[in-house]
Amino acid sequence: MPSDERESDAPAPTERPGAERAGKPTRPPGWFDVTPSDDRSGGSGADSKAAATDAAASFLDGRRLVVMSNRQPYSHEYDGDEVVVNRPAGGLTAALDPVIQTVGGTWVAWGSGEADRVVADDDVVEVPPEDPAYDLRRVWLDEEQVDGYYYGYSNQALWPLSHSDTTRATFSRDDWKCYREVNELFAEAAVEACDDADPVIWFQDYHFGLAPQMARERLGEDAFLMQFWHLPWTGWDVFRACPQAEQLLDGLLANDLLGFHTAAYCQHFLDTVEATTDYDVDRGTRCVRQNDRRTYVRPFRIGIDADAQAAAADTDEAASFWETFADAHGLEDRRVGVGVDRLDYTKGIVERLEALEQFFETRPEWRGEFTFVQKGSESRSRIPAYRKVQERVEAKVADINSRFGTTDWQPIVYTTEMLSGEALAGLYRHADLCLVTSLRDGMNLVAKEFAAAQLDTTGVLVLSELAGASDELGDDAVLIHPSDTPAVADAIERALSMPADERERRMRGLREQVLDADVYEWIASQFRTAERIERPGPEQESAVDA
Known part of the structure; x- marks a missing residue:
């Protein structure tokens, strides 16, 4: 399987999982301060992992979480005639796995293991195998799609572009076509996994620059979409070297919450939106307005376990x-x-x-x-x-x-x-x-x-x-x-x-x-931020009105 890059905010709401929900919350008409420096719970180890799980459960409030990533948390391979399971050894998949085991849901990923199809039932396998807690929905890619989507557009266009290396960036039309096709496949799989009126999808990384918009078109405005871009975001004058810049921005701006590693990357993204589109960029609130919808752009510094x-x-x-x-x-x-x-x-x-x-x-x-x-x-x-x-x-x-x-x-x-x-x-x-x-x-x-x-x-x-x-x-x-x-x-x-x-x-x-500032704090801070965007409290609403 290709190796990805291994290769991050206000007090958490007191409402716990299981509390009665008062219907779909109205999107706030403005912005309230939600920054990492305000929402750091600290701690590490078991407490940190529990805080991440609690933050996710509080935000989801009974809804099913759908996570999308290129790399899958579990793969099935052949060892002779026997099928064996490869488990997450580290990195993002290893950190997210126990959280999703607790809150439940579906993880959508590329089925890259040689025995993955053998164990899947309608493209789904329950994991972990010894104590199933969530569904792993596999997306199947042929060699042409892998070459065009992964080795092509993701890693010969977006990767060098995001690292400000335009001399290495190549924008093949065939690769772009594969990238669109694969994003469509992933978006369809994610939408099929949504069984709530107001579902939640969390997209991971640069492989899915178009999938949020594709999912939004199918699910409507009641869905909460969030994404973390694990690469740098380069300056707008570099990003405009990409001939598909506007399509990618429209894809990312279908999210309600878009995360980057640093405040500088957030600023670069807003610069790019302002220079490339006609959307309203609010510098004071780090928010992009498109008619009645807003995309909040926030820094979340990823850590390790x-x-x-x-x-x-x-x-x-x-x-x-x-x-x-x-x-x-x-x-x-x-x-x-x-x-x-x-x-x-x-x-x-x-x-x-x-x-x-x-x-x-x-x-x-x-x-x-x-x-x-x-x-x-x-x-x-x-x-x-x-x-x-x-x-x-x-x-x-x-x-x-x-x-x-x-x-x-x-x-x-x-x-x-x-x-x-x-x-x-x-x-x-x-x-x-x-x-x-x-x-x-x-x-x-x-x-x-x-x-x-x-x-x-x-x-x-x-x-x-x-x-x-x-x-x-x-x-x-x-x-x-x-x-x-x-x-x-x-x-x-x-x-x-x-x-x-x-x-x-x-x-x-x-x-x-x-x-x-470990990886579990990174997870928790994003869900706390999402909750404050979706369900602002009275004090936050007053601040917005003011």
């Missing part, structure tokens, strides 16, 4: 992996840096290696004393630009190791081996620094994974200022511009030479932020 990451770093498997890995590569008595990335041109991996090369060239005292571990994951290898990144990374690693390596030391340890979550957490825990050099990144969860796994609070995060995570982690990270090679080399030295008390202070700050 930080408690689970910390727990993984403290397992015997993590310790055993590190002991074996360190012994195999001679890392026991050396300082260690780590980078963990999909092999994607937006991640700045080649730029990172160039900075490491300059570091070893200009600071010979660190040769033999510091080793950098680069964990890469091949991604979207059907696309030539991704294959080129893989080739360039391998060539650069070989060049650096040939230039500076000795018989008992390699400056770069490069691996594309699949690592378990525990093994990766063990690598994070024992690293002295983590390098995140994204050229552009919606958020970047590696930075947060590293912080959560740093149980000993001795590591330093060197973070690109072009990653969305820099907005919330920048105070305690060492910020760099990934294309300023000498400055990145300086930052590596600074991180390695940083006094122990400063390292600990910075990492404690990072961990506090990451543990508090």
Whole structure:
């Protein structure tokens, strides 16, 4: 299955699930303040997960939730003649799964597993298999659709465009046709799963830029539609390079609530709407008005399951992996840096290696004393630009190791081996620094994974200022511009030479932020915001009238 990007607000209403509903609420005639800074419940672990479930249940109030994503939470594969279930190992699907298990509903996703059709009944399978709690509705795509919708328009048009890389963006008419067709298939599947008069659909990501409008046309204004766009939103002057810009905006503006990672992305989106359409953009309220309907645009900073990451770093498997890995590569008595990335041109991996090369060239005292571990994951290898990144990374690693390596030391340890979550957490825990050099990144969860796994609070995060995570982690990270090679080399030295008390202070700050603003808070804040949009209280209505 293709690998997606792994690769975020006022007090919650007191009404709990099961309370009597007073009919369909009227859409507010104006706007009330709903921002993430106002609606942070804090906490982590079981409390955070429960808060997300409570927020979803309170908003749904007995309605069925329909979630739509490209990647499915469970897939069925063949192991010999036996059908086995692959479960969510991490990321968004793993975080949403327990919430949807509690509130119930339907998850609409691409049925990509080789045995998915065998177990489906009318395209639906109940999950999880041992204790079914919700329906997984699979959408079937043929190779032509996968090539055009996923590898084509999603990842050779929208992906580079959203990362402000118009030179790589290609807008094939055939790919656009497939993208429309697949969005139509997903929208139809979602509508079929709706059995309420006022259903709720939550769309995930850039694969579904048209589906909200398609669903709206079928369901009408009583449906509540919400979407989170997991990529950056670029400036309007870049977005207008897309020949289908207006169609995509109309698709997204069919939502009642549209979420981005940061306030800057929200602003960029509103700039794009204002420059491209005749719709009324209210800058003060971050709202787009289309006749009687409004789309509220809000920032929600996605997090990780930080408690689970910390727990993984403290397992015997993590310790055993590190002991074996360190012994195999001679890392026991050396300082260690780590980078963990999909092999994607937006991640700045080649730029990172160039900075490491300059570091070893200009600071010979660190040769033999510091080793950098680069964990890469091949991604979207059907696309030539991704294959080129893989080739360039391998060539650069070989060049650096040939230039500076000795018989008992390699400056770069490069691996594309699949690592378990525990093994990766063990690598994070024992690293002295983590390098995140994204050229552009919606958020970047590696930075947060590293912080959560740093149980000993001795590591330093060197973070690109072009990653969305820099907005919330920048105070305690060492910020760099990934294309300023000498400055990145300086930052590596600074991180390695940083006094122990400063390292600990910075990492404690990072961990506090990451543990508090976890993925469950991201889920909860969106449902709280949705509830306030749909059912504003008396104080909010008074503020609107004023």
